[in-house]
Amino acid sequence: MAELLKGNFPENKDDFRVIALDLDGTLLNSDKNISDRNKRALRQAQQEGFSVVIATGRHPNSTLRYIQELDCLNDRAYAVCFNGSAVVSLSEYAKAHSYVNYPVIDSKTAPGSLIKEIASLAHDYGCHVHGYSKQRGLVVETVNKHSLREITHNDVSYEIVDFSKCADDEPFYKLLIAGDSSALDALRPTIPKVLQENFNIVRSDSDFLEFIAQRSTKGTALKALCSMLGCQVSQAIAFGDGENDLDMLRTAGMGVGMANAQQIVLDNVSYVTLSNDDDGVASVVEHFLKG
Numbered sequence: 001m002a003e004l005l006k007g008n009f010p011e012n013k014d015d016f017r018v019i020a021l022d023l024d025g026t027l028l029n030s031d032k033n034i035s036d037r038n039k040r041a042l043r044q045a046q047q048e049g050f051s052v053v054i055a056t057g058r059h060p061n062s063t064l065r066y067i068q069e070l071d072c073l074n075d076r077a078y079a080v081c082f083n084g085s086a087v088v089s090l091s092e093y094a095k096a097h098s099y100v101n102y103p104v105i106d107s108k109t110a111p112g113s114l115i116k117e118i119a120s121l122a123h124d125y126g127c128h129v130h131g132y133s134k135q136r137g138l139v140v141e142t143v144n145k146h147s148l149r150e151i152t153h154n155d156v157s158y159e160i161v162d163f164s165k166c167a168d169d170e171p172f173y174k175l176l177i178a179g180d181s182s183a184l185d186a187l188r189p190t191i192p193k194v195l196q197e198n199f200n201i202v203r204s205d206s207d208f209l210e211f212i213a214q215r216s217t218k219g220t221a222l223k224a225l226c227s228m229l230g231c232q233v234s235q236a237i238a239f240g241d242g243e244n245d246l247d248m249l250r251t252a253g254m255g256v257g258m259a260n261a262q263q264i265v266l267d268n269v270s271y272v273t274l275s276n277d278d279d280g281v282a283s284v285v286e287h288f289l290k291g
Helices: 036-047 060-069 090-096 112-124 145-154 181-190 193-198 218-229 243-251 280-288
Strands: 018-021 051-055 077-081 086-089 128-133 137-140 158-160 171-178 199-205 208-213 236-240 254-258 271-273
Touching (some): 018 218, 036 051, 036 280, 060 090, 077 090, 112 171, 145 171, 181 199, 193 199, 236 243, 236 280, 243 254, 271 280
Parallel strands (some): 018 051, 051 077, 236 254, 254 271
Antiparallel strands (some): 128 137, 128 171
8 A cells, every 4th residue: 555654645646757766775674675565566667667766876786686686677777876976777787797887878977186185084084995986996995894895785896906096087986985983073074175066975874974976966867867768857756765865855756755764864855655674665656556
């Protein structure tokens, strides 16, 4: 049964054409699985003409795994990756068979010269960095508990690098500073203006501070994708639970927060669904199905 905890379903339900989904805390339950109900709802939605979009901070390889699990890998399957700095057709990505230099619909990058400044700042506070180079894929300083999480979640190869030696013109999708929560709390107020002007800076986890190229967000990427699909972003339904989802939820025609979302999300959305452990995605999507 379709259900909302906050807000009422829009009357113009036939206008919607795109469903955008965060992964952790949204589509995935606490066991990091997709429920059978969510699978059925999204599969049927795509069969009825919806484009299904995974919107995440992860590499496209990770999103491919979940779109295959949904049995939705076709020309209506897309991914917003790296929290907004790349938009990928997952059917085209699957054909490329490469962790780097894969085809993208839209991409935003930052030069290595700025990446070196972020790395230097991180080291001043005893933190590590890792990130995604357009040319080299996942690059890490060391294999530590933070970078290992990135490697495991994305199931990609990686390269160990000295960030101080990156070429000034090497393009990066994003860089993450990883460290203790207290160190990131102390670091964030000291971020130079030049970095604030060139990156969207979000706390995606207590141990991660992300720098996303050209102030990209999941919202800016969703808008670009909708334009490519020939529809308005007002025709998109988006689901999320974290600070990095907020711009997407505000940008979409129907932005839905999960019941388990961070308070900043719950305070700033017009719609709230059930939690990720209670099939919150399906409880909304089912309302828009014809069958």
